[in-house]
Amino acid sequence: MEQPRSDEDKQLVSRTQAGDASAFDELVVKYTPRLYGLVYNMTSNHEDTNDLLQDVFSKAYKSIGGFRGKSSFYTWIHSIAVNMTLNFLKKRGRRFHLSLDDMDASVQNDKEFLELTATSSPVREADLSELQRRLNEAMMKLSDEHRAVVTMFHIQGMPHAEISKILRVSEGTVRSRLFYANRQLQNYLDEFRKNPVS
Amino acid sequence: MNEFNENDIGKLLRLKRHEQPPPGYFDNFLHEFHRRQRDELLREPVWRICLQRAQDFMFRLNVPVLTSYPAAITAVLICAAVISLKVYQGPGGMNVAVQSQTPVVATAAQDAAWSLSAPVATSDLSPKLLRNVNYSSHTHRAATPPRYVLDSTPVSYEAAFRF
Numbered sequence: 001m002e003q004p005r006s007d008e009d010k011q012l013v014s015r016t017q018a019g020d021a022s023a024f025d026e027l028v029v030k031y032t033p034r035l036y037g038l039v040y041n042m043t044s045n046h047e048d049t050n051d052l053l054q055d056v057f058s059k060a061y062k063s064i065g066g067f068r069g070k071s072s073f074y075t076w077i078h079s080i081a082v083n084m085t086l087n088f089l090k091k092r093g094r095r096f097h098l099s100l101d102d103m104d105a106s107v108q109n110d111k112e113f114l115e116l117t118a119t120s121s122p123v124r125e126a127d128l129s130e131l132q133r134r135l136n137e138a139m140m141k142l143s144d145e146h147r148a149v150v151t152m153f154h155i156q157g158m159p160h161a162e163i164s165k166i167l168r169v170s171e172g173t174v175r176s177r178l179f180y181a182n183r184q185l186q187n188y189l190d191e192f193r194k195n196p197v198s
Numbered sequence: 199m200n201e202f203n204e205n206d207i208g209k210l211l212r213l214k215r216h217e218q219p220p221p222g223y224f225d226n227f228l229h230e231f232h233r234r235q236r237d238e239l240l241r242e243p244v245w246r247i248c249l250q251r252a253q254d255f256m257f258r259l260n261v262p263v264l265t266s267y268p269a270a271i272t273a274v275l276i277c278a279a280v281i282s283l284k285v286y287q288g289p290g291g292m293n294v295a296v297q298s299q300t301p302v303v304a305t306a307a308q309d310a311a312w313s314l315s316a317p318v319a320t321s322d323l324s325p326k327l328l329r330n331v332n333y334s335s336h337t338h339r340a341a342t343p344p345r346y347v348l349d350s351t352p353v354s355y356e357a358a359f360r361f
Contacts, residue, residue: 028227157212
């Protein structure tokens with residue numbers, strides 16, 4: 001997932017700071033799908049994601065006057081989204097109910113989907129939708145911080161450096177969290193493959 | 199039976215990009231955002247709205263940077279004023295006050311000697327005269343009796359009991 005052009009964002013931010021609310025609307029429209037994916041895969045719940053996203057943009061609008069452009073708007077808005085989601089998850093605790101929707105029909109044409117089902121034997125052996133369900137459950141067993149890193153790296157396709165800026169941790173920390181999370185997910189899925197009924 | 203490797207996990211996770219919200223969600227998101235903003239404004243008290251506007255204004259003008267120097271100078275002046283007041287009200291302060299009052303007292307005491315030929319009595323401000331004034335004021339206070347004297351026996355206006 002490629003990053004949006006930052007000079008375009010700078011102009012929109014400047015216009016918003018000058019009082020042009022329509023410029024902020026453009027930023028909302030531009031970043032909603034991207035942030036939706038991030039928050040949704042951290043909360044696994046559509047309603048929570050919707051409320052959180054509304055709060056994220058509301059907070060961003062209130063504090064955009066203080067945004068000095070030390071980081072890109074992309075990093076700044078992602079930091080707000082990740083921090084607010086992590087705070088929300090801490091408050092929510094372990095009480096959650098999955099509302100992850102079935103994958104869109106477009107997945108059938110996805111290059112990686114075709115590769116997975118054609119070449120990878122463990123995936124071919126298991127029912128893919130059941131595997132996705134188990135993967136979602138496995139994701140929810142990770143700690144919030146590990147899930148955030150997995151979401152940003154694997155699902156959003158962000159580089160380590162960008163994740164470290166957003167989370168304000170070192171790149172080494174990002175890599176180690178990713179390594180640990182991958183190992184955990186691997187274990188959960190292997191367990192499922194060995195005992196598919198459980 | 200093969201095990202899942204890291205690559206498989208990555209590919210499976212990337213498929214989660216296809217998990218989408220209900221159709222039309224992104225189209226309605228902005229309307230929902232505007233509606234919530236309006237609701238929030240209606241619910242907020244007026245003073246908070248004013249405070250936020252003022253904060254926004256200050257951020258836009260970068261007022262904290264602009265006011266830092268005048269604020270620092272004002273703080274220094276206030277500190278200097280407080281320190282000078284403390285020094286002025288210290289143990290030596292009473293002497294200064296007495297000496298500043300003495301010329302007025304001195305001229306008043308010398309009213310009898312005042313004449314049109316010498317309207318400004320500069321010679322009256324001699325140290326000798328100051329000593330006399332001070333002395334007379336002390337002796338006057340010592341000579342005047344106290345205004346209230348407590349009686350040694352309590353006074354009672356009730357009629358005495360007689361058996």
